[in-house]
Every structure is written in C-alpha cells, then in structure tokens.
Amino acid sequence: MSPEDIVDVVRNYVKRITVWEPRDRATMWHASDLCMHCGSCVLRGEPGPFCPRRLEPWQVTLSEQGFGPARNIVSFTGGDLLCRPEFYTKVFELIKSEVKNVWVKVETNGYGLVKEIVEEYATAGLDSVWLDLKAFSEDVYRWLTGTTNRWVLKVPELLLEHNIVLEIVLLYIPGVVELDELGKFGKYIADIDPEIPVMLLAYFPRYKLSNREPTLLEMVRGYHVLIDAGLKRVKVGNCSVFCKTASDWELLLTLLPKDAIAG
Numbered sequence: 001m002s003p004e005d006i007v008d009v010v011r012n013y014v015k016r017i018t019v020w021e022p023r024d025r026a027t028m029w030h031a032s033d034l035c036m037h038c039g040s041c042v043l044r045g046e047p048g049p050f051c052p053r054r055l056e057p058w059q060v061t062l063s064e065q066g067f068g069p070a071r072n073i074v075s076f077t078g079g080d081l082l083c084r085p086e087f088y089t090k091v092f093e094l095i096k097s098e099v100k101n102v103w104v105k106v107e108t109n110g111y112g113l114v115k116e117i118v119e120e121y122a123t124a125g126l127d128s129v130w131l132d133l134k135a136f137s138e139d140v141y142r143w144l145t146g147t148t149n150r151w152v153l154k155v156p157e158l159l160l161e162h163n164i165v166l167e168i169v170l171l172y173i174p175g176v177v178e179l180d181e182l183g184k185f186g187k188y189i190a191d192i193d194p195e196i197p198v199m200l201l202a203y204f205p206r207y208k209l210s211n212r213e214p215t216l217l218e219m220v221r222g223y224h225v226l227i228d229a230g231l232k233r234v235k236v237g238n239c240s241v242f243c244k245t246a247s248d249w250e251l252l253l254t255l256l257p258k259d260a261i262a263g
Helices: 003-014 029-033 085-098 115-124 138-145 152-161 179-192 216-228 246-255
Strands: 060-063 066-069 073-076 103-108 128-132 165-172 198-202 234-237
Touching: 003 085, 029 234, 085 103, 085 115, 115 152, 128 152, 152 165, 152 179, 165 179, 165 216, 179 216, 198 216, 216 234, 216 246
Parallel strands: 073 103, 103 128, 128 165, 165 198, 198 234
Antiparallel strands: 060 066
16 A cells, blocks of 8 residues: 555545544553443443443444444554654655544554654654563563564653653563563653553463463453552453453452453
C-alpha cells in the first residue's frame, strides 16, 4: 500500500467511529476503561460481568479483532513496521493533513526509535506509542531478540520529551521474564514517571520459546511487583490465557481491582 492508499483506508474508517477520544487516551491501555470486548451487550442484550458500563450497545462494533468501540485512533501494528522511517513520516504527514481529529499510534519494540527518528515522527504527527520492552536485563533481551536493548531503554524518556503519548507493554514469559525482571522494569519505569500506563500481558507459547503460559497466581504476583515498585497505572491483559474457567475469573476478581483487568 502507498501512503495515499493508507489515507483512503483512514478516511473510510472515520465513517465508522463510535467513540471520540482526547489525545492523552490514544492508547490500547485506555480502551478497557470503555469496553472489555466480550460482545455481550450486542449478542445477549446485556452487559458482561466485567463491563465498565460506559458505552451504549450501538457504540460496540464487530471488527477483524473482535467486539469493541471504533475509536478515533489509527494504529500501525503487525510486527515492527518502523524499519522504513521515510515511508511512515510521509504516511503520518498525509493522515494529519487529510483527516481531522484522528490520532496516529504505532506499536513497536523501540529498536528503531533513536533520537533523530523520534524527532521526525513527532514533527510528522505521531501521537502515541505502544512500546513493547520485552526484557530489562541485556543478557535476557539478547537471548530473546539477538541484540541489545541499551538504547531501547532510553526510548520512554525520549518519547515523553517529544510529547508523544506512551504506554508500555511487558510480557510475563515463564522461565524467561518473571518477577525479577518485572521488578527491575517497575523501578525503572517509576523513576521516569510512575503515571506511565503499563500493561502486563500473559505470554502464550510459540514454537520453542517457552513451554507454558503463566498461571493466574504468577500474573497476580507480577501485577503486585509492578505496583510495589511504585507504578500507579498497571493493568493485566490476555487474561483468557490464564483464566480458563468461570471460577478462574471469579478468583481473579478477588485478587485484583476490577479496573486492573484488561480482558
């Protein structure tokens, strides 16, 4: 797709928007404030047990990713797409010049976000970044990815300096990224800004990387490690990975605040 093709997609998407968000909510982290994506209000005519009760049923739409509100956010995802900054700079500029009141978001591991590129993206109109930090210790990060995270760990401050809305995503990977790594991340992020939204996702095994998903109690402990490190805005996601039964969900509700469960 050319930049012009992408702008056409955005124009068509704008016609389907059901929730208009302010720029500081241009994250996936904030989406669970509105909807838990269960579709109960549409399919059964009543809200699900975790529903925030913030939306009308007509605002919940069915997309390729499931049920949820269509928000005024255009997100670039699907692996790390920022290896061609000149392309994305043009895309961001076109979206901002051709479509009004739409926030531009990217999902990235941060490896390509050096200072010069962040400055280009900020000038072009990038609003928000979902930053997947993977691992704190360099040896663990190298084992996972084959490279260093030395400048990746500088990205959060760099984005905030350029007024880009930031959410950080962490993974609980049994045997690889567990409580010790999460504790290091918690202190590191809290020292930058304890109000940065953080999502702790449950990893699910793929190929040879891990032989199991985290348990419910491991995820709960991970949440508390991040909170104890000083973070103020932490949620737990991919809950269906470790909540297999209704009783699992009920137990989760007794162990975590409802607004910390992102579905």
